Amino acid sequence: MADQQYFYGTGRRKTAVARVRLYPGNGAVVINGRPIEEVFSRDIHRAEVLSPLRRTGREGRFSAQIKCEGGGISGWAGAIQMGIARALVASDPLVKPSLKRGENLLTRDSRMKERKKAGLKRARKAPQFTKR
Secondary structure (H helix, E strand, O other): OOOOOOEEEEEEEOOEEEEEEEEEOOOOEEEOOEEHHHHOOOHHHHHHHHHHHHHHOOOOOEEEEEEEEOOOHHHHHHHHHHHHHHHHHHHOHHHHHHHHOOOOOOOOEOOOOOOOOOOOOOOOOOOOOOOO
């Protein structure tokens, strides 16, 4: 599989980064050397990962080889979704409008965990205030 021609896309979500390679194939999705069913036990995450392929009607036409790091399972799912969408656009620029329609799969979700501030217990939670 490594010597074949492929389409590349990078996706990011929170602190997760996914590097996606789409090969012409039978629809097999391999994440960090393991099949998608092993990595994502929830159907919601699997549906999220495969939504760009489903939306463009290319579900059985591409196999994906994905390297994912950082973050957690939900972050991985979002990062892989974006990586697959970007790789699909690299393979065929005509699918870009269908991926942008509805929930935009090509735009980075900028929501990150807010950093902890000095003098506070968490990002915004302050110690209890006593007047007297």
